[in-house]
Amino acid sequence: MRPETNHTVGIVDDHSLFARSLEKLINSFPHFQVIFHAKNGLHLQEKIEDSNVLPEIILLDINMPVMDGFETAEWLTRHHPEIKVLALSMQDDEHTILKMLRRGVKGYLLKDIHPEILNTALKELSEKGYYHSQKVSETLLHSLTPDEEGRIFDFKENELTFIKLACSELTYKEIAVMMDLSPKTIDGYRQDLFKRLKIKNRVGLVIFALKRNLIQL
Amino acid sequence: MRPETNHTVGIVDDHSLFARSLEKLINSFPHFQVIFHAKNGLHLQEKIEDSNVLPEIILLDINMPVMDGFETAEWLTRHHPEIKVLALSMQDDEHTILKMLRRGVKGYLLKDIHPEILNTALKELSEKGYYHSQKVSETLLHSLTPDEEGRIFDFKENELTFIKLACSELTYKEIAVMMDLSPKTIDGYRQDLFKRLKIKNRVGLVIFALKRNLIQL
DNA sequence: TACGGAAAGGGGATTTTCCCTGTTTATTCG
DNA sequence: CGAATAAACAGGGAAAATCCCCTTTCCGTA
Numbered sequence: 001m002r003p004e005t006n007h008t009v010g011i012v013d014d015h016s017l018f019a020r021s022l023e024k025l026i027n028s029f030p031h032f033q034v035i036f037h038a039k040n041g042l043h044l045q046e047k048i049e050d051s052n053v054l055p056e057i058i059l060l061d062i063n064m065p066v067m068d069g070f071e072t073a074e075w076l077t078r079h080h081p082e083i084k085v086l087a088l089s090m091q092d093d094e095h096t097i098l099k100m101l102r103r104g105v106k107g108y109l110l111k112d113i114h115p116e117i118l119n120t121a122l123k124e125l126s127e128k129g130y131y132h133s134q135k136v137s138e139t140l141l142h143s144l145t146p147d148e149e150g151r152i153f154d155f156k157e158n159e160l161t162f163i164k165l166a167c168s169e170l171t172y173k174e175i176a177v178m179m180d181l182s183p184k185t186i187d188g189y190r191q192d193l194f195k196r197l198k199i200k201n202r203v204g205l206v207i208f209a210l211k212r213n214l215i216q217l
Numbered sequence: 218m219r220p221e222t223n224h225t226v227g228i229v230d231d232h233s234l235f236a237r238s239l240e241k242l243i244n245s246f247p248h249f250q251v252i253f254h255a256k257n258g259l260h261l262q263e264k265i266e267d268s269n270v271l272p273e274i275i276l277l278d279i280n281m282p283v284m285d286g287f288e289t290a291e292w293l294t295r296h297h298p299e300i301k302v303l304a305l306s307m308q309d310d311e312h313t314i315l316k317m318l319r320r321g322v323k324g325y326l327l328k329d330i331h332p333e334i335l336n337t338a339l340k341e342l343s344e345k346g347y348y349h350s351q352k353v354s355e356t357l358l359h360s361l362t363p364d365e366e367g368r369i370f371d372f373k374e375n376e377l378t379f380i381k382l383a384c385s386e387l388t389y390k391e392i393a394v395m396m397d398l399s400p401k402t403i404d405g406y407r408q409d410l411f412k413r414l415k416i417k418n419r420v421g422l423v424i425f426a427l428k429r430n431l432i433q434l
Numbered sequence: 435t436a437c438g439g440a441a442a443g444g445g446g447a448t449t450t451t452c453c454c455t456g457t458t459t460a461t462t463c464g
Numbered sequence: 465c466g467a468a469t470a471a472a473c474a475g476g477g478a479a480a481a482t483c484c485c486c487t488t489t490c491c492g493t494a
Contacts, residue, residue: 077362102430104362128351130358137349140357145294145321158440167424169417171481184442191484200386201449202482206423207384210434216319217428375472388449401474408452418481419450437494442487449482455475462469 006033007126010047010055012072013088014039014064018111022059029119032057041067041075054080057125062089062100070099077104084125094139101140107131145213153196153212160214162189167206167215223250224343227264227272229289230305231256231281235328239276246336249274258284258292271297274342279306279317287316294321301342311356318357324348362430370413370429377431379406384423384432 009026011034013019023034035055038044041064048054058076062069069087076085086107087100097108107121107130121131132140155163158179165175172190176183194200197208209215226243228251230236240251252272255261258281265271275293279286286304293302303324304317314325324338324347338348349357372380375396382392389407393400411417414425426432 098361099433101358101361102433106358130354132349132354132358134345137347137354137357140354140361141318141323141347141349143361144315144318144357167420169421169424173481182442184444185440187443187483188441190482194483200483201388202420203384203423204386206420207386207434210427213319217424373472390449399474401476402472404451405473407450411451417451435494438492440489440491442489444487445485447482447484449480451480452478454477456473457475458471458473460469460471462467464465464467 006031007057007122008033008035008053008055009122010034010036010038010044010058012038012040012044012058012064012069013061015061025115025118026122029122032122039066040064041069041072044072045075048080054083057084057086057122059086059088060105062087062091062096070103073100073103073105084129086121086125086131092135094142097136097139098143101136107133108136109133155214159189159193162186163193163205163209164215166190166202167209223248224274224339225250225252225270225272226339227251227253227255227261227275229255229257229261229275229281229286230278232278242332242335243339246339249339256283257281258286258289261289262292265297271300274301274303274339276303276305277322279304279308279313287320290317290320290322301346303338303342303348309352311359314353314356315360318353324350325353326350372431376406376410379403380410380422380426381432383407383419384426 009032011019011022013022016037016039019037023037026032026034035053036047036051038047043066044058045067060069060072060076064072067075069089073085073087076083081104084106085104086109087105088109088111089096089100090111092110100108107125109118109121109131117133121133124131158181161179162175165178166172170178172186173183176186179186190202193205197205199205199208210217226249228236228239230239233254233256236254240254243249243251252270253264253268255264260283261275262284277286277289277293281289286306290302290304293300298321301323302321303326304322305326305328306313306317307328309327317325324342326335326338326348334350338350341348375398378396379392382395383389387395389403390400393403396403407419407422410422414422416422416425427434
């Protein structure tokens with residue numbers, strides 16, 4: 001990172017007062033410079049599509065009218081994946097964080113953090129490509145090991161095997177052959193599981209297995 | 218964290234020379250003390266099940282005969298989820314890391330790291346509950362936003378809606394009603410998608426959608 | 435011996451899957 | 465402009481798979 005080079009930053013936030021002060025703050029950091037604002041996702045698209053300048057980093061508010069942070073993040077990673085997006089939000093619930101991370105966001109900050117943290121985040125973002133606050137790290141970890149609220153169900157070996165095989169394009173008949181059992185026995189497993197798990201069909205079983213981490217893609 | 222309290226550590230590694238030196242190293246850190254070794258997962262189970270002492274932290278090697286790190290991690294999170302497991306390994310490929318993290322491991326270190334990093338990791342582990350090296354953070358982030366190698370497929374609005382609805386327990390007839398289309402049209406979508414995506418049945422479609430992040434659970 | 439479970443079968447309704455045809459609506463091109 | 469072409473939408477018909485309920489057999493064990 002050459003010290004004389006400034007990293008360019010774009011801000012997307014409908015709250016112009018906040019955006020202005022954010023710009024001042026960022027310009028006061030060494031090596032970072034705000035090059036534009038946008039009021040929302042649509043506005044951002046226009047800005048990007050006629051002026052050909054792309055910022056390296058975009059600070060993206062989530063709550064916006066017209067085209068919110070989720071849609072905007074999706075569009076950005078689809079059309080300009082090289083831009084590092086840092087989400088800014090008031091909410092810090094895991095679900096929102098994950099939703100943004102899944103859309104390719106490289107970091108997630110609460111709006112009321114200390115300026116110094118924003119500086120750190122920007123620096124890490126341009127050096128390492130991402131910034132993970134403690135909350136984000138925990139959320140990420142958590143997303144892999146869901147709470148398994150219902151460890152109520154414990155499956156027997158055969159049931160587990162069946163479930164795993166059912167989460168594929170195999171036919172029940174084929175599964176029966178693989179498990180060396182009669183198709184009727186397999187049908188028995190199926191029926192029993194459907195009842196216990198209160199599901200209606202095989203797709204329901206797949207969804208269940210995925211939610212409980214019984215299988216992984 | 219009371220300074221007079223030592224954090225207890227267990228080591229699971231079949232390589233006794235390495236385990237010994239690791240123990241010495243850890244005992245030299247302030248506030249950490251190794252209370253036992255195990256040669257592999259089975260050995261660990263025995264140790265835990267008759268002696269009633271549980272360590273706060275377990276350093277777990279992955280490559281072991283008899284019962285390897287994966288199985289052991291699975292067993293530990295299932296039976297003693299309060300123990301913080303730190304995986305130790307020679308490999309640093311994303312797949313292995315994810316496999317361990319999915320099994321509830323709280324950190325992942327390469328065996329050839331600097332002792333000071335191990336100290337940091339242990340401290341973070343007992344304070345925050347996890348330790349994420351840069352590699353682990355990147356892997357976690359990566360796991361949410363897969364490469365989408367096949368952005369080849371671009372789906373029309375209706376197809377996408379159909380896919381999403383097909384990843385549920387709805388029947389095609391019900392989906393038709395919801396999309397305000399004839400069941401036959403829905404069947405057309407289905408058939409077309411099966412051909413394009415080279416899948417055999419609805420489960421295949423669900424798997425596809427999940428792999429490409431078209432839906433989220 | 436009685437009981438409970440796991441495995442297996444019979445039979446039938448529903449859904450899924452597949453192939454072909456036709457109709458309407460845009461879109462492109464001569 | 466008008467004809468050709470592509471596409472989205474819709475239907476018929478049939479085989480295969482899924483889903484559901486009920487019964488039987490076998491085996492281990494309380």
